[in-house]
Amino acid sequence: MLTGKLNGKIVLVTGASSGIGEATALALATDGAKVAIAARRADRLDDLANRIRRTGGTALPIPADVTDEAQASAMVEQVLREYGRLDMLLAVAGVGVAAPFKNTAPAEYRQMVDVNILGLLYPIHTALPTMQRQGAGHIVVVSSGAGRYIHPSVVYSGTKHAVSAIAESLRREIGKDGIRVTSIEPGAVRTEFTQNMRDDVRQAVELRLGDMEQLESADVAAAILYAVTQPPGSMSIS
Template identity: 50%
Template sequence: MPKLDGKVAVITGASSGIGEATAEALAAEGASVVVAARREDRLADLSNRIEEGGGRVLAASCDVTDEGQAHGLIRKAEEEFGRVDILVNNAGVMLLSSVGKGLSDEWRRMFDVNVLGLLYTTDAAIETMKRQGGGHLVNISSVAGRKVTRDSSGVYAGSKFAVGAISEGLRQELLQDNIRVTIVEPGAVATELADHITDEDARESLGGLLNLEILQAEDIANAIVYAVTQPERVSVNEILIRPTQQPV
C-alpha cells in the first residue's frame, strides 16, 4: 500500500522546480495533492500528469503574499478532500544582490513570499490540523538559512534565517497538537530561481556553483517524502542537503 494513502498534501510554488517534483512524488505515494501557484497553465500540465498516473489532484491559483488567497487555498483543500495532512511551504524567490544598489522592491518581495507567504498558509493550516488531530508542516529554506556567504546575499539569507527561526518556534508550539515541523535546506538545485536575479554581479557569483553537478528537484522531493512518511512518533526536524561537491 502507498505510504500516504488517504493523506492530503498542499504544495505551494508547485508550478515548477521543487514544488512540482514534490507534488508528483507525494501523489506517487498515494496522497491527494493540492497544487498551488500563480501560473495556471503550468498547474494544468502538472495536474494532467498526476491524473494520468492515477492520482487525485486539485489545482488552485494562489499568490501566497495575499493573505486572503493563502487562507482560501487551505479552505479549498479542505472542501475538496476533507482534510489537510501535509503543507509544503515551497513558494519562494531568490533575488540575490548586495545592499547598496537600491533594490528595495526585491527585498520586500523576498520577505513577502519567503516569510509572510509561509506564515499566511501556515496560520490557516494549523487550525485545520488541530481540528483533525495532527498534521505535518514542511518549510523549504536554503543552505543560506544556516550560513551567510558573500555569494548568498545577506537579505536573501535573512529571509531564510527567518524561516528557520519560525520553523523551530512552530515545532515547540505545536508538538502537543501532534503537528510535526520539518525544515528542508537545499544547497544548489537546478531550478528557475537563479533566472530571476537582476543583479549581474550576483548572477556571476553563482557561476562556480552552477558548474558543479548540482542537485535536481527530485532529490529534494525524495527528502520530503522521507520526512512525511516516518511513523508518527518520529519528527524529522531538519534536513540539510547539498550537492556532494558544494563546499559551503
C-alpha cells in the same frame, strides 16, 4: 521507490508550478497522496495536474498568490472544502535575488520578505486550527543552506534564517498537539530559481556556482518524501 504510506493523504503544496514544489507534488502524488497544487501560473498547474491524473493520481490546481493574505487563506480553505481535512502543508514557494545588500533594490527585498516569510505564514496560519482539531498534521517548509549559515545574499539569507527559526519555534509550540514541523534546507538546486534573477545577479551566481555539482529538484523531493513518511516517534518533542 513507493512507500505506500501516503495513500489518501491530503497534501497542499505551494510553489508547485516549477522546480522543487513541482517535483515534490509529483513524488507525493505517485506515492498515493491527493495533492492540491498552488502557485500563480495556472497553465503550469494544469499541466502538472494532467500529468498526475494520467498516472491515476488525484490533483487539484489552485492558482493563488501567497503574498496576498486573502488568496493564501482561500487556497487552504478550498482544500478543506474539497477534501474535509489537511494532512500536510508543504510551503515551498520562494524567490531570491542572491545579491549583496547594496545591489538589492527595495522592491526586490520587499518581494523576498513577502513571498518567503509572509507567503509561508499566511497558509500555516489558516491551516493550523484544522490540524489542531485533527490532532495531527505535518508542516514542511523549504528553507535553505543560506538559512543556516551566513551567505553573501543578505536579504535572501535573512528571509531563510527567518524560515528556519519559524520552523523550529513552531515545532516547539505545536509539536505537543501532534503536528510535526520539518525544515528542509537544500544547497544549490538546478531549477528556474536562478533564471528568475535579474541578469547581473544571475551571472554572478552562475560564476560563483561554477562547476559545482548541483542537486536536482527530484533529489529534494525525495528528501521531503522521506521526511513525511517517517514513523511518528521519529519526530516527537520531549
